[in-house]
Amino acid sequence: MSKFCDRDFGVDSLVDKIRADRAFLSFELTPPLGGDTSAFCAKIKSALGESLDSRNVLQKNGDSQAISTNAPQRSTPQKNALDKAEISKNALQKKATLPNATQVKTLSDTIDAFVCTDSPLARFKPSSILSSIKLQNALDKPLICTLSMRDRNSMALCGEILGANELGLRAFLSLTGDPIKLGDCAESKGVFEENSLKLARIIRDLNSGIALNGKPLASPVSKIYNFAVINSYSNNPTSLATKIKRKLANAPICAFFTQPIFARQSAEFLLEALESAKREVARGSAQEGVSQEREANCQTNKDTQIIFGFFPVLSFRVAVFLRDKLPGVYIPQEWLEKLEGASAKGKDYEREVGLELSRRVWEDLHNLCNSAPKIHFMSSNHIELLREFL
Template sequence: MFEKLTDKLKNDKYLTLETTPAHNASFSLTIDKIEKLGLDKLVDGFTTTDNPLAKLKLNALFGAKLLQDRFNKPVIATMSMRDRNKIALQSDLLGANEFDIRAILALTGDPATISDQPATKGVFEGDSSLLLDIISAFNTGMDYAGKPFNVPPKPIYPLAVVNAYAKNPRTLQKKMQKKIKHGALGIITQPVYDVENAKLLLELKDKANKECCAENKSAELVMGIFPITKLRTAQFLSAHVPGINVPDCWLEKLRKASNGGEEEEYKVGFELSKKLFDDIQALHPKIHLMTANQFQIAKDILV
């Protein structure tokens, strides 16, 4: 299952859909929506998020298990450095491995200061590179302390993330190189809203891979796409989310459309997002689609 996913990542079209477990004790309703829309038949796999924005949600590893069992498709489970020390990270990886959750998206994590839980403190024993190093150790049959496992874990497939935009592109290349050197097989970008931006990211990825070729390491780039159907979403992403660049033309078109009412605003935003998806797919058919669980939008984008 995971071997097929990584083969598609390297050699073929590749499409994953992000899912976010809810703030309740069930993920099944979310999975039911995916099944009802037939989205499982349109994607190669899924991801589950790990308490994004430090807001309490159902555990991403358990969510991944439920998704994987329902659709028999690989799920990339996100793990954040914010909430776990080295012991907990390794313990979770071992448990997930037993249940065949073996694709891991390594994140540093949003700051605990923005959590919805009072007086929450972040752990942050390291950034996402530490988790990538732990996975590398596991894949050699040892824990992070160098102690061999009596029963070694099954292979784990690590992925990482990178911003989609920076004033100095060289900083993005350096971040990509760091992820690759620590073992990431795939690097998912923050949402991209411009084809020229996507072309630049691909150039930076190629340069990063070249810098790592002496270590016989490389990674594929996966373009993150987050459809925008509301002006206020575009304004928020543009003004408040580092690493994302929403073009002025998008903001202007959505601003003009919003004067015509919600339906016109949605129509224009969807058309912009659909064209972007099609253009990116034609350029580089390795995409991670994020819709904040608005799965009907995902369906409309994909069909």
């Protein structure tokens, strides 16, 4: 299939990294409603280019000032201090050869991909496909475009995916979609022809050269990658495990993006549930009479990974919103109590308490995944907040 866009945004290598035992970080973007999207892209691109060292320098300067507040001031000339410094040549050489992980300088070096939302919580936003194409070209990073079955039927979705393929957009996060009643378009009606399983099968068939109507495509598409979503919590954990197994058996999946994780136990359960589901699907596909499609799904999904959702909660109001409005999310009671108490002491203190709680989860995810976690960072477009955790 000829392309209007021949640029390689590194989608294939991105998927290889996700499937391997390597750290991965994506950042969620929700295009602004109205205004100049180019200005939004420029703001994100500017943040990507900022040095991560600048925050550390500011922090060190602040710590130094705080420490020296009560200390007696010295007037020793800088030249004398340098003359007396006991820094050997070998020490300098060691400092210059630190591991690559410590040489990351910008957010751009840290973020592997962006995920563009599709009117989350049924709140009206610009087209996720068109926005993803623009963001991918502007930021020169792979975009994973969110698509839901809520607003379009299968014919529209299949056609849009084909069109996006010609413009270099090849990775999609398949969703059923949030209920219309949660959003701000009360007069709209949800389509919900089926759930996200059908959207995953549409992508599978396009990769096999078959359109929605069962007819062969005139020429092959560039490889399309499908991602799925899973809740991070359920009152019935068995239902979560069942959903993972059903999605693995349905179609190829690169990875599961989870809703925000706020407890280590939730992350542990999802990792165990995924591995258990892989084993069950593999046993099922080994039985006689199983379709070739299911066998192919099993083979492809043996490397399917979990990408943990991470949402820093910096206020009691946001914690309550996530608890009450975001399905499949669990906020520990400890968080609610600490943030509510901190809110009475001022916004700055409340923010620090929220950062401390969120950093614990960040560290738990790193420790749980042997310091090579796969994390999806969500913060309502506040990309600068990521610097607090790097």
